[in-house]
Amino acid sequence: xSKIKVTRRTAVQMTxxxxxxxxxxxxxxxxxxxxxxxxIGLSMPQTGGLAAGGRASLLGIEVWKxxxxxxxxxxxxxxxxxxxxxxxxxTTTPAIYSKLLDxxxxxxxxxxxxxxxxxxxxxxxxxxxxxxxxxxxxxVNQTVKHDKWFNIAPWGPADSWGRSxxxxxxxxxxQSIAFLAADQEFAQNLVKLAxxxxxxxxxxxxxxxxYPPNTVEFSAIIRALRGARADMVFVCSYPPDSxxxxxxxxxxxxxxxVKIFGGGxxxxxxxxxxxxxxxxxxxxxxxxxxxxxxxxYFEGTKxxxxxxxxRAVAAKVDxxxxxxxxxxYAQGQLIEQAVASVKSLDHKAIAGYLRxxxxxxxxxxxxxxxxxxxxxxxxxxxxxxxxxxxxxxxFRGPGKQVIxxxxxxxxxxxxxxxxxxxxx
Amino acid sequence: MxxxxxxxxxxxxxxxxxxxxxxxxxxxxFFVGYVMLQFVVLATAWNILGGYAGYVNFGTSAFFGxxxxxxxxxxxxxxxxxxxxxxxxxxVGTALGVATGMMTLRLRGxxxxxxxxxxxxxLETFVVNWKFVGGAAGIxxxxxxxxxxxxxxxxxxxxxxxxxxxxxxxxARYVEGSWxxxxxxxxxxxxxxAECSGVPTLRLKLIxxxxxxxLMCAIGAxxxxxxxxxxxxxxxxxxxxxxxxxxxxxxxxxxxxxxxxGALLLSATQQYLSVTISSELSLLALGVMLVxxxxxxxxxxxGLLRKVGLFKTGxxxxxxxxxxxx
Numbered sequence: 001x002s003k004i005k006v007t008r009r010t011a012v013q014m015t016x017x018x019x020x021x022x023x024x025x026x027x028x029x030x031x032x033x034x035x036x037x038x039x040i041g042l043s044m045p046q047t048g049g050l051a052a053g054g055r056a057s058l059l060g061i062e063v064w065k066x067x068x069x070x071x072x073x074x075x076x077x078x079x080x081x082x083x084x085x086x087x088x089x090x091t092t093t094p095a096i097y098s099k100l101l102d103x104x105x106x107x108x109x110x111x112x113x114x115x116x117x118x119x120x121x122x123x124x125x126x127x128x129x130x131x132x133x134x135x136x137x138x139x140v141n142q143t144v145k146h147d148k149w150f151n152i153a154p155w156g157p158a159d160s161w162g163r164s165x166x167x168x169x170x171x172x173x174x175q176s177i178a179f180l181a182a183d184q185e186f187a188q189n190l191v192k193l194a195x196x197x198x199x200x201x202x203x204x205x206x207x208x209x210x211y212p213p214n215t216v217e218f219s220a221i222i223r224a225l226r227g228a229r230a231d232m233v234f235v236c237s238y239p240p241d242s243x244x245x246x247x248x249x250x251x252x253x254x255x256x257x258v259k260i261f262g263g264g265x266x267x268x269x270x271x272x273x274x275x276x277x278x279x280x281x282x283x284x285x286x287x288x289x290x291x292x293x294x295x296x297y298f299e300g301t302k303x304x305x306x307x308x309x310x311r312a313v314a315a316k317v318d319x320x321x322x323x324x325x326x327x328x329y330a331q332g333q334l335i336e337q338a339v340a341s342v343k344s345l346d347h348k349a350i351a352g353y354l355r356x357x358x359x360x361x362x363x364x365x366x367x368x369x370x371x372x373x374x375x376x377x378x379x380x381x382x383x384x385x386x387x388x389x390x391x392x393x394x395f396r397g398p399g400k401q402v403i404x405x406x407x408x409x410x411x412x413x414x415x416x417x418x419x420x421x422x423x424x
Numbered sequence: 425m426x427x428x429x430x431x432x433x434x435x436x437x438x439x440x441x442x443x444x445x446x447x448x449x450x451x452x453x454f455f456v457g458y459v460m461l462q463f464v465v466l467a468t469a470w471n472i473l474g475g476y477a478g479y480v481n482f483g484t485s486a487f488f489g490x491x492x493x494x495x496x497x498x499x500x501x502x503x504x505x506x507x508x509x510x511x512x513x514x515x516v517g518t519a520l521g522v523a524t525g526m527m528t529l530r531l532r533g534x535x536x537x538x539x540x541x542x543x544x545x546x547l548e549t550f551v552v553n554w555k556f557v558g559g560a561a562g563i564x565x566x567x568x569x570x571x572x573x574x575x576x577x578x579x580x581x582x583x584x585x586x587x588x589x590x591x592x593x594x595x596a597r598y599v600e601g602s603w604x605x606x607x608x609x610x611x612x613x614x615x616x617x618a619e620c621s622g623v624p625t626l627r628l629k630l631i632x633x634x635x636x637x638x639l640m641c642a643i644g645a646x647x648x649x650x651x652x653x654x655x656x657x658x659x660x661x662x663x664x665x666x667x668x669x670x671x672x673x674x675x676x677x678x679x680x681x682x683x684x685x686g687a688l689l690l691s692a693t694q695q696y697l698s699v700t701i702s703s704e705l706s707l708l709a710l711g712v713m714l715v716x717x718x719x720x721x722x723x724x725x726x727g728l729l730r731k732v733g734l735f736k737t738g739x740x741x742x743x744x745x746x747x748x749x750x
Contacts, residue, residue: 084699090562090658092698094651095455098578099699102452116655119562123652143564183552185561185655212549213657 037080038073038345040065040335041106042135043096045113048088052239052270054113056318057135058083060328061110063307068332074339082106086117093117097124107345110331111135113324115186122146131347133331134372136289136324139189141372148351149372152331154289154363156377161287162194164381164405165234165263168285170201172259172416174231178207180221180245181264187236190264194234206230215241218248226252232260233418239267246280254418261418262286263381269323271392278389283421285383285404285414290322290363293382293398295409300362304329320395330361381405383414383421430597434590441586445579454578458650460691461585462643466664467671467683468592469639473632474669475677476605478612479529483540485664486547487517487637491644492659496557496565499648503568506584506646513645514638521637525630532615548660562655565648581650585643589684592639596680599635608632667691670710674717676724681735685725 042061045054065079073079082104086092093112100106109125111118111134118137125132126146134140134151139158141149155161166177177198181191188210198205207228209221222245225233233254237245242265254261262284267273269288274281290296304326312319335350337359342349358367369375382401387394394400402412415421448454466484473479494516495509504512528539552560567577574580599605607628610618619625648654667690668683675686690710697706721728729735 087698089661090651090653090655091661091663095452095459095695096699098452098455102450116562116657119564119655120651120653122564123566140564143566183560184657188560212552 037078038075038108039080039082039104039106040108040110041082041097041100041104042110043084043086043093043100043112043117045088045117046085049238050088050114050117052272052318053136053324054088055315056312056321057113057324057328059312059315059317060304060308060321060325061332063304063311063325064329064332064336067307068336074336075343075345086112088114088117090116090120094120094124097121101128101130108335108347108350109133111137115140115189122149125149129347131351133335135331136327138186146372147355148347150334150351150354150368151373152327152334152366154327154374154378156374156379157369158373159193159197160377161190161264161379162234163197164377164379165260165285165287166194166197166201166203166232168381168404168414169232169260170203172232172414174203174259176204176206176229176231178225178228178230178233179205179209179236180207180225180233181210181236182213182215182238182241183210184213184238186266187238187264190236191234194236194263198234207233211241213238216244218244219252221245222248222252222254226255229255229257231257233258234263235261236264237266239270239273242267243273243277246277246284249422250280256417256419258418259416260285260414268384271318271320271322271395274387274395275390275392278391279387281384281387282423283384283415283418285381288323288380288382288401289378290326291380291382291398291401291403292322292396293401293403293409293411295403295411296364296380298362298364299360301326304362319392326363330363330366333361334359334366377406378409379406380409383412385415385421430594434594438583438586438590441583445575445583448579451576451578454576454582456695457582458578458585459695460688461582461589462647463667463671463691464589464684464687465585465592465639465643466668467675467687468589468596468680469636469643470668471672471677471680471683472596472599472608472636472639473629475672475683476600476608476612477629477632479532479629479632480537480669481540481636482537482665482669483524483543484640484668485660485662486540486544487520487640488644488647488664489544489551489656489659490516490520490547491641492647492654493551493554493557494641495645496563496648496654499565500557500563505568506649510584510588510642510645514642517637517639517641518634519637520641521633521635522630524637525633529626529629529633544660544665548656551656551659558654560656562653562658565652565654567649567652577649581646584646588639588643588646592643593680593684595635595639596683599632600680604628604631667694667710670714672724674713674724676726678723679726682724682726689725 044058045051065081069078082100084096086096109130109132111121111132113135115137118140122140122144126144131148134149136153179191181187207225207230211221235245265286268286308321308325312321338350338353342353355368358365364378367375380403382403385402387400403409404414470481470484474481491513494513498504498509498512524543528536531539557563570577607623610623611625615625671686671690672683674690676682693709694706697709717724726735
């Protein structure tokens with residue numbers, strides 16, 4: 001069972017929720033949260049396909065909540081999280097966020113982890129002119145253009161993700177590219193932007209293949225990909241597919257001409273996947289958000305992981321928590337700094353502060369662009385090296401994922417071609 | 425219940441629904457209410473084929489998803505108003521229902537059910553590759569301006585769902601008491617015997633498929649305005665196939681009120697559990713309730729109420745047939 005705060009809500013509130021669900025109105029008699037704790041409301045995928053990431057992210061936010069409460073809270077009030085499980089689905093979040101606002105009367109909103117559950121909330125917060133702190137969604141503000149949206153994810157400019165990968169290949173002498181992508185929202189958005197960068201750099205696209213979600217057998221696709229003889233391969237996949245693709249590459253090989261392989265493979269950031277894939281990861285150059293490399297430590301980073309990792313083991317969530325957890329904490333730090341500065345919970349004032357300042361967090365300095373994304377990308381492209389099978393401890397130190405991009409976080413040069421790097 | 429009584433009840437329900445949009449300030453009420461009414465329509469529509477004729481359809485989410493994407497396509501292409509989107513979705517749903525029926529109704533029992541599962545996969549794959557409606561990446565919907573006679577958009581969608589509930593229940597009630605319903609029940613009891621007795625089995629099944637498909641698609645059409653977002657994974661989601669079936673079975677398939685009661689009971693329970701205890705438990709509750717009802721009350725809530733004497737009406741007759749219900 002989930003350990004979220006809502007499981008311990010008072011009998012009065014439970015009765016209230018039941019009354020709403022069965023058609024009774026609360027209206028203005030609902031108690032105001034003004035003098036109680038500062039309530040931060042969010043949904044989080046705790047079941048379904050996004051649960052592994054969602055639970056790690058939530059634990060990161062909870063570590064921040066405990067830290068801020070130990071320091072006296074926000075504006076002298078304790079911070080309370082009101083969390084619901086959105087089941088990784090877009091269908092549940094509109095009602096959940098309506099409940100957070102209209103029944104729970106939360107003071108501030110955090111978005112759920114990932115793009116799909118966040119998509120339906122964007123028009124809602126825009127209509128109500130509310131601040132929303134985004135959590136690793138991709139391009140959800142493109143249509144809505146909400147001025148109070150701030151995404152903690154380090155993506156930066158939309159095409160920077162594909163651009164950084166392609167530029168690594170370009171420097172290695174690549175002139176042609178192959179695209180392999182899952183037929184799902186995030187992968188399709190990513191591959192579309194990467195194609196734009198490849199066109200801009202006049203890269204020749206020699207292979208382009210989308211595959212249906214839940215594909216498990218990739219040998220035919222990898223054989224066709226090998227036959228295309230591309231200089232680099234940009235893959236946009238989800239956790240089960242990422243594993244399937246790497247297994248097929250390991251069995252069949254990808255060809256000596258491929259200089260770099262990877263780019264947008266989701267799943268290779270999660271400890272369980274890294275541990276199970278082991279040496280199959282070697283050589284892959286892939287995106288990540290945080291890695292235990294010397295360039296990634298900022299004030300408070302070590303202390304955060306010292307708190308997170310024992311709790312993660314107890315809570316049975318991602319025991320390393322590199323990908324999402326520190327950003328959950330940093331999301332809280334942004335609110336902490338903004339509220340302390342404007343001395344209010346006013347959404348407009350907080351948004352104004354967040355937009356016009358640079359913020360120091362445990363994941364580095366963050367400055368937001370007009371669209372609410374990072375002004376400068378913090379997404380790293382890193383190459384797996386010397387990874388052994390079934391050894392989680394090896395990922396705690398530096399050297400197993402060498403950062404190739406961006407320049408200010410770089411810790412090494414790529415090993416090319418891919419087949420050479422793959423051998424460890 | 426006679427038709428006059430039914431229409432008076434329906435009118436009262438609609439007046440209350442409309443009045444609530446002015447009386448209730450809490451929009452969460454409308455979010456929850458909309459979902460509950462949506463499932464009333466889906467369960468009622470499912471029951472027309474699944475309950476009356478005994479053909480178990482696992483493809484409800486295919487029809488619902490087609491309704492969602494018909495509305496998205498028409499809104500994006502022509503900015504059609506919501507009533508026309510719903511009407512168009514109903515027409516598409518009728519055509520899809522009849523076409524699916526013509527292709528699959530030669531299969532019986534489990535084979536028909538498997539064919540309906542395939543329909544979900546085929547249609548979802550089609551939408552995933554249809555870039556105009558957002559494809560796999562989904563599409564965000566910016567709502568058009570609100571009609572002046574509604575205070576909030578959520579309230580308006582709640583009333584739209586209430587109107588569709590009345591239409592769906594009236595249609596189901598008519599089908600149940602008419603020659604169509606009698607024919608469908610004959611098919612459910614023994615299709616071969618019905619065929620030998622002169623019941624036009626294929627024609628009746630196609631009619632049921634068309635009506636059921638129209639209602640499922642029609643209730644899918646307002647969903648993009650409710651969600652303000654459409655993505656194939658959510659529009660063709662498995663719960664849209666499983667929940668209406670469970671709701672109809674728990675409520676009772678023999679009478680039109682069964683799916684209504686089942687949908688209200690189950691969706692209210694799920695909504696309550698998902699925001700108070702956990703979403704995992706809300707799904708577990710559905711399973712546990714289904715098992716309990718199958719064991720303890722195989723005829724559903726309606727059967728249970730009938731046993732304790734709280735529900736006396738049998739199958740209704742259409743308004744042009746005199747006398748009491750059968």
